[in-house]
Amino acid sequence: MTGRPALDYTPHSETDVRELLEAVGAGSVEELFAEIPAAVRFADELHLPAGLSEAELMAELTRLAAADCPASGLVSFLGAGVYDHYVPAIVDAIVSRGEYLTAYTPYQPERSQGVLQSIFEYQSAICELTGMEVSNASMYDAGTALAEASFLAGGQTRRARVIVSEGVHPEYRQVLATESAGYGPRPETAPLAAGAATDLALLQGALGDDVAAVVLQQPNVFGALEDMAAAARLAHEAGALFVAVVDPVSLGLLAPPGEYRADIVVGEGQALGNPMSYGGPGLGFMAVTARLMRRLPGRLVGETVDAEGRRGFVLTLQTREQHIRREKATSNICSNHALNALAAVVYLSWLGKEGFPALAELCARRAAYLRERLLELPGVEAYTAGPVFREFVVRLPLPATRLVDALVPRGFLAGVPMSRFAGAFGAVAAETPSTGAPSTGAATSATAADPAAGGNAAAAALDDVLLLAVTEKRTREQIDAFVAAVAEVLAGHGEARGGSSVLSESGPAAEEADRA
Amino acid sequence: MAAESYPQDLKYYKEHDWVRLEGDEAVFGITWFAQDALGEIVYADLPDVGDTVTAGAPYGELESVKAVSDVFAPLSGEITDVNAVLEDEPQLVNEDCYGEGWILRVRLSDQAELESLMDAEAYQKFLAEA
Amino acid sequence: MPDGEMSTACREGILGREPRLTIFERSRPGRGAAATPALDVPDKPLDEVVPAALRRTRPARLPEVAEVDIVRHFTNLSALNYGVDNGAYPLGSCTMKYNPRVNERAATLEGFRGLHPYQPESLAQGALELLYTLEGWLCEIAGLARATLQPAAGAHGELTGLLLMRAAHEARGRAPRRIVIPDTAHGTNPASVIMAGYDPVAVSSDARGGVDMDRLREIVAEGDIAGLMLTNPSTLGLFEEHILEIAELVHGAGGLLYYDGANSNAVLGISRPGDMGFDIVHFNTHKTFSTPHGGGGPGAGPIVVGEELVPFLPVPTVEKRDDGTYYLDHDRPRSIGKVRTFYGNVGVLVRAYAYIRALGPDGLRRVSERAVLNANYVLAGLRDLFDVPFERRCMHEFVVSATPLREHGVRAMDVAKRLLDHGVHPPTTYFPLIVDEALMVEPTETESRESLDRIVEAFRTVAREAAEDPEMVCAAPHTLPVRRLDEASAARKPVVRQRFPEDEGAAAS
Incomplete structure (x- = not known):
């Protein structure tokens, strides 16, 4: 016996097709398309892989999904618009x-x-x-x-x-x-x-x-x-x-x-x-x-x-x-x-009138805690003044991308390096009066005369800036472990200055081998 | 909804508006045919007193649930009154299109434009031919 | 909220059953569902975390409801709804085909749904490979060079395509203003043209339902042509016989051709937009490639373009390195920019990938063959009852006119409402605009013969009822959770959010 060669979501049997063709007065399926001018009929077959059974299809998709290492499976501090909150069943x-x-x-x-x-x-x-x-x-x-x-x-x-x-x-x-x-x-x-x-x-x-x-x-x-x-x-x-x-x-x-x-x-x-x-x-x-x-x-x-x-x-x-x-x-x-x-x-119904503010408050308290702990580390500086909600930036003593790469093998996604938005800050509208050089910690505003120069300065100024978000999924235990890992990387960075960097050896590729 | 009618004392414009002349002013509204074609009117977007309208140009919009129609000025002039009741009860245009469903009162700026209007017979003939 | 006060919001039960309450009206103080994880960081006054001046003074009045009651509320609401999973859905222009469940399983693999858009690319190689591969498949199906998967919907794809067109004209040193659109087009076409900063120009249809070529020649001769948008097969379900001539005419005037892919389900592997002369194509994955409509979205509206337009595609594009790894290329100086935050509706694109991969070239071609066969079969069953405005072979859908029922005072809308009573989702009504009392029927390839027969039988029954008992038909539906709804009152005095008793009091005082 031979089953169907691949998934097919159309119900008709060959008999059905024959009888339906008869009912519509067409001698063949081809005839249904007779109004399409020959010059635009596709004579070839689409160059796509042949169809699959459901089991084969899921095997392929599972392979692709397994080639990812999703943030949801790591201890993630990524945010900037998309957040790893718990989604209830x-x-x-x-x-x-x-x-x-x-x-x-x-x-x-x-x-x-x-x-x-x-x-x-x-x-x-x-x-x-x-x-x-x-x-x-x-x-x-x-x-x-x-x-x-x-x-x-x-x-x-x-x-x-x-x-x-x-x-x-x-x-x-x-x-x-x-x-x-x-x-x-x-x-x-x-x-x-x-x-x-x-x-x-x-x-x-x-x-x-x-x-x-x-x-x-x-x-x-x-x-x-x-x-x-x-x-x-x-x-x-x-x-x-x-x-x-x-x-x-x-x-x-x-x-x-x-x-x-x-x-x-x-x-x-x-x-x-x-x-x-x-x-x-x-x-x-x-x-x-x-x-x-x-x-x-x-x-x-x-x-x-x-x-x-x-x-x-x-x-x-x-x-x-x-x-x-x-x-x-x-x-x-x-x-x-x-x-x-x-x-x-x-x-929102599940969280409810009391649960929603409670969740927000928990995120804010844990974010404040993480921020405090990070700012205790040597070389880590505040970047924004005043309070934050569940997301904040810090200035690091090394490029933020290097910290992120160094922490992936330890199971952490440290945050979003603000350098990925290089160029997004400092381009001031031509009409806007310039106030000259900004104070420390501010995103640089370019002068009206030379926005490009200001933009570049801003980009450079963002290299060591990291954006971290804290959701209710991040426990104190995870936060403490993360801070400890950051401290280790920073210490290693301090020691490695002028010498060989330990950071360059560990990257996402190495990490994937570790996890595999 | 009232039965189809086209009062003799009114003048008519080809975009299915009616005009009631009162000295140097005129009252505008839409005809039975227009409100019937539009269906249940749910919103009237109308200009303000003091604005000017120009013959043949749209001055506002009437909306039914699934259609929008411009309302055209049959004559030019300055708006002296707007039927504010339509803001809350736009359905008056359906229920009483020649009475409580009036739309604007305008001080006319060009009496010569009156020539372009039809009387009730001519308008009904115009409808029959359209 | 006290019981007595909320019950004023509820008028009557549904068919005498439970009162129709909103989730807000099921709220009772002190109830709830979620537990908040314990505070495990040092406690301190909230003012030291976020000062009172920045905080809200009263909580959002979200419902206070137990979990079981939330589940029952939304489960019971779902019973008032109707999807392809429930039955036939021959809604013209919408391609309501079966949405394979395996696609849902694929999209919920944690390796896809748990990805953060800013996680390192090295940790998202599977998703990037999937997007890269899907792009290639869409190029093959369209017969064009490259694609962007970012647009979130067909209309969003239209806007993106028109912005690409703009960029291409600018690169040629031109700034034409007019985009030609047939009078049968979807309303999104002219609306998108305006949002792209162009002027829409309507071209009428000829006696066979195609583009009126004489009129098109006149419009093109007037000049200033930026392009033309065309749905092919058209919204009448008819293949545009003059497509090559149209393409030549528009290209000759310096214009570009945009293919509205809403009706691609008719031509997969049978005729490719690129071969028809189109420069830009969008696909609605939620139509052609079986991703669920979800009650209105999310969908995805990928755009496929010819070589000339490739440099202008939105950033980032997905690229493959020589070593077989994938990356996002943000460095494309001639790009129009970003049209969507992040990379598109990836969760939807996973489903589209699964669909195309499952069917392969044979399966996709069979989709179109059977979609066209089924439409012709239903049309054959209805031909004697309704006016058929264009006597031609229909493609995946067809349009008939309900004008023969007008003598009984029955309109297309009434036919639609009465079909609901007979358990068939109605066709699209009053569209396209050029057909009076239009009923636009698209059965899709995933309906069985019995299902098609039921659709035909339901239409025939309604047509008979229209003659025998028109008043009953005009008052339909009779058997659903609600009778015909008063849309006029809803529009006159819009109530678009929950009203709370205390707000009513405030408004009155």
């Missing part, structure tokens, strides 16, 4: 249900009440976290949500510039810049001051009646806590909107953007019950004040009643969207990250 159980997983967009509300209500609950949870009045049904990620925020602000104010703090994640800013190539306000950056918080004096100087929005991130990419209320005031005095980019988990502890009068709030929602998945899919969240609701891009679910007065939920204000307004739509977005939003609302 019930999230996986709910989001893998076929009724959610395999449904389309809820365009037929009477048969889609499950997804619709879950999105309504997600929107409500985001509103509660952010202190805003309206949240959309979610977007792709924080970067694209930031671009949408800029477009919204441009449409609302009819102004031409948007000023973005250099404290906003460099990748979010890059996405904004790319997507603003031909549309929306022109993005410019506002530099950071000593302590790595946004320089509000320079920001104020850059404001004018052509500024649509001011964007700051809380906590910013250096982990510094910004004076969001003051920045919002400056923006509003200039007639601009204030856009807050926030870490949702921080909102368990930190003031919600609604309290400091943000007009638009965006952020990366991966941390809310979604796996890291190499950076996607997570979700971009976006919330606004009530007066901006009709300019909000993306889907929105509203409550209503049915013909008999029963409660139900529908997609609402759809006239904003591309399938109706086409070229006049608020955005081209035609989907949301519904399944990730479902994960987020299940996760």
